[in-house]
Amino acid sequence: MRKPIPGIAFSTIFVLLFYSVTSAQDSLSRPELKWDLATCLNYAARNNIQVRTLEQSRLSSEQNLLLSKAARYPNLNGTMSQTIVNSKSTDPVVGGFQTQANFSSNYSLNSSVTLYNGGYLKNDIKQKDLQVQMSDLDIQTALNDVTIQITQAYLNILLARENIVYLEDLLTTSQAQLTQGKQRYDAGSISRKDYIQFEGLVATDQFNLVTARNAYRQNIITLKQLLQLNSSVNFDVVVPDTLYMNPVITPLPDAAARALSIRPEVMADSLNIMAAELELEKSKAGRRPLISLSGALSTGYSDNRDEAYFPQLNNNFFQRAGLSMSIPIFQNRINKTNIELSKIQIEQAKLTLLGTKTTLDQAVEQAYIALLNARNQYSVAELQLRVSQQTLDITNEQLKLGAVNMVDLLTQKNLYVQALQNYIQARYSAILNHKVYDFYTGVPVSL
Structure with missing residues (x-):
């Protein structure tokens, strides 16, 4: 028998030790997070890019609302000018031309305010307020979508983890059977073929376990992507003690009616109709008179006069106040076109609401059917x-007694693995579908 080369053995051990230490250091240096579902949902609500983008849109809507409110108040503009004019003029005493520079100043304050504009400002404020509310509802709609996605990813992780536990138990059993098979083979009670089949059974269980662990890691990555966590973060989920499945199913008509009354997408489309109606009122204001009040204060100074600076400013002080009314008579069909376009916008908003309600009603019905199917499958x-x-279990006992062969055991083992995976999949599918269906009716997602 050949002895191993010491140098090669030492180098191999060194490489393995270096890899183990490096891997351990890398694992320790990576931040570790272990969150439950509630923490995941709260984190996504604060950090999801789509939600944060919609929050910025809401801030823009708030600024537009403030701008509309400010339009009701007077404006105030101040102007100041300093002018130097250099020119040549005829000298009537000595004749010829002389150069002369003149300095002058002008100061003024101007203000105006709209007194009446056919209700345009009032309706514009109401419309901008509705747009802020719609922005809030858009945020809530995005949060609802993210909640469902994260819940599904979280349950997929729990499914993969539970599958790993069962497959580890199967592998332990197979390894124990391999040990017993080795003893029986050494004793000559089973053939080489039967012993190899024991080894193949262990290899199959190991392969299934590796596949399940890979699926678990992939589901972790999926959830991290939804949470937008950096790849350097060592992330895992908290396994709840129990997974509660509500035995009571809300009747479909009640669930559909509840969803139509509380879902943010429906409420947003309803507000959009109101906003379109206000746009029509704003368009109609273009046919009505515009009444505004304006005023001005101004003064000036010029060194062409012998009067001193401040007395001249006082003597030149000028005040003006005026009331003006603009009456639209012929506007090249602009107002009529705006009114007709606003009416079209209202009808489009109504159709959008109808489509949203129809889509939501279908989604609730699909969730209801999916829940019934999932519970039956479970x-x-x-x-x-x-x-x-x-x-x-019976086949394993029969194998010990020699009543069945390895082919029978492998057949029953494959049937059991398939039944096990179907059971785990059906269980989590039923839980997820129940969570989704209840979520349509306003029940918060929790595990």
Whole structure:
């Protein structure tokens, strides 16, 4: 028997130790987070890019509202000018031309305020206030979408984790059977072929376990992407003690009616109709008179006069106040076109609301059907798993007694693994569909 080369053995051990230490240091240097579902949802509400973008849009709507309110108040403008004029003029005493520079100053304050404009300002303020409310509802709609996505990703992680636990138990059982098979093979009670099948059973369970762990890691990445966490963050989820599934299903008519009354997308489209109606009133204001009040204060100084600076400013002090009214008589069909376009906008807003309600009603019905199907699948999968488990246990006992061969065991093992995966999938599918259906009716998502 050849002895291992010491140099190669030492270098191999050194590489393995270096890799282990480096991996451990890298793991320790990465921030570690372990969140439950509520923490994930709260974090997404504060940091999701789509939500934050909509929040910025809301701030813009608030500024537009403040601008509309400020239009009701008088404005005030101040102007000041200093002028030097240099020119040549004829000298009547000695003849010829002389250069002369003149200095002058002008100061003024001007203000105006709209007294009446056919209700335009009042309706514009109401419209801008509705737009702020619609911005809030858009944010809530985005949060609802993010909540469903995160909940689904979170449950997928729990599903993969539970699958790993079951597959680890299966691998432990297979390894124990391999150990017993080795003893029986050494004793000559089973053939080489049967012993190799034991090894193949362990290899299959190891492969399934590796696949499940890869799925778990991929689901973690999916949730991190939804949360927009950096790849350097070492992230994991908190496993709840129990997963509660509400045994009561809200009747479909009640759920649909509740969703139509509380969902933000429906409320936003309803406000949009009101905003369009206010736009029509603003268009009609273009046919009405515009009454405004204006005033001005001004004074000036010129060195052409012998009067001193301040007395001259006092003597030149000028005040003006005026009331003006503008009456539209012929506007090249501008007002009529604006009115007709506003009416079209109202009809479009009504159609949008109708479409939103129809889509939401269909979504609730689809969620209801999906929930019923998921619960039925869960009941069948639970029964199938129980039967497969009992059959596999009996087959294992028969194998010990030599009553069945390895082909029978492998067949029952495959049936059990399939039943197990169907059960886990059906269980989490039922939980997720119940959460989604209840969420349409305003029930917060929780585990």
